[in-house]
Amino acid sequence: MKADKAETKIKIAEAAISLFTSQGFKGTTVRQIAKKAGVNLALISYHFGGKKGLLEELITLFFEGYIRRIEIVYHTSNSSSVKGNFIELVESLLIYQQKNLPLARFVYREMTLDSTLVRELMSTYLVKEKYFLQTMFEKGMKKKEFRRQPIDFLTIQFKDMMMLPFLHPLYLSEVYQITAETETFIKPYKKWMVNWFDKCVCQTERKNPLLSAVQAPLFGSIQEKWGS
Amino acid sequence: MKADKAETKIKIAEAAISLFTSQGFKGTTVRQIAKKAGVNLALISYHFGGKKGLLEELITLFFEGYIRRIEIVYHTSNSSSVKGNFIELVESLLIYQQKNLPLARFVYREMTLDSTLVRELMSTYLVKEKYFLQTMFEKGMKKKEFRRQPIDFLTIQFKDMMMLPFLHPLYLSEVYQITAETETFIKPYKKWMVNWFDKCVCQTERKNPLLSAVQAPLFGSIQEKWGS
């Protein structure tokens, strides 16, 4: 019996993601993957050119989609404020990571290792990510919308906050009974990040007495612009 | 020739930490450890009861020191403000992690896996850590020193910010040319975290006009209390 080629490939990939996520790449055997996928062991080498090829294909798949999301927001954002751009970005990336939660988790973990693959991925994708984020932050600073502050730390913290719930889901569920998988998570966490933008990233109105004076009546419309 | 027992054990532990950190636990073989430590292969099983025992001993060692640092600040802090307590904690934990940077990195990575060991460690150490942190945050809120906000997110973000530079040092050095190993790192990063406390955690003075009015002349002494 000969199933569809694409179908078995997907079955292998799904099984691999699940196992890599909970056990790590090195901690997972091709036999486990084949068994979980319900296919023959040799098909992994046939379709992906071996265990290592499977890993690279999965990681690349994740980062391609990840960077694409950033580029889309970067180029086609219709928000007038930079903070608005960022909020669109936050929403897009949270949804993307949540949809690919196990994949994201194991990719992020794997990226903490030392290997030539990791270094290649960093110079390919993460340098690009850094460029987009820092350009956006700088834009916000130039417009006096953001407070001037160390841009490296700012970028790193933003990325880290975006990554946190998907790198440590077991920690969140075991210690805090928070599940990043559910739909109910994204909303409050997004709100939390918006609050961080307001308090830490944006220019505080206190430093500009004039703006502070007119702030109250304008409050509604400004909020509208930024989205809820 | 027979070396000192403790000496051999330390050599093995150091080699293991180095290799686990860059290659991961599963990615490291006992032969590599023995070769790097310059000792016989069987000594690892002899001294640590096998590779797994070595892992558990190292992780436990790290968390024991980690929790002790928290407890010390928690019980013996001489700061009058809760924010002052936290700043002492930040400094103590940053130094501890920096002194054990490779160990911290591989422990944090290993904690993102699914295993009974990880779950045990979480319920043993991370639940305790959560208790201390949340109690401190609640104290700050009761004293109106901290703004009322979701305490789970607050605690998680604090822990995450404390962990960030030590879980992703390769990312920081490859993409940002930041090295968490150097002494020059702690100071600006600590400052960054203090700023986060001021902006995001603490009650803003704007909400209390009276305090705001007397703030300027008192500025010096308050700053003194909190430490630089």
Next chain:
DNA sequence: CATAAACCTTTAATAATCGCTCGACAAATA
């Protein structure tokens, strides 16, 4: 100082498991 006990280290070997490939077979394609 001599001897026994405890401790540390090495050699050699074991069983288990690893990723991967080969040849046969079946199904689709031409």
Next chain:
DNA sequence: TATTTGTCGAGCGATTATTAAAGGTTTATG
């Protein structure tokens, strides 16, 4: 029918962690 493509079982060669047995060294005891 001939060829390509997908699937499978069997098994290869290499490597894994671990251990048992024995040798060497230190320490305690008389």
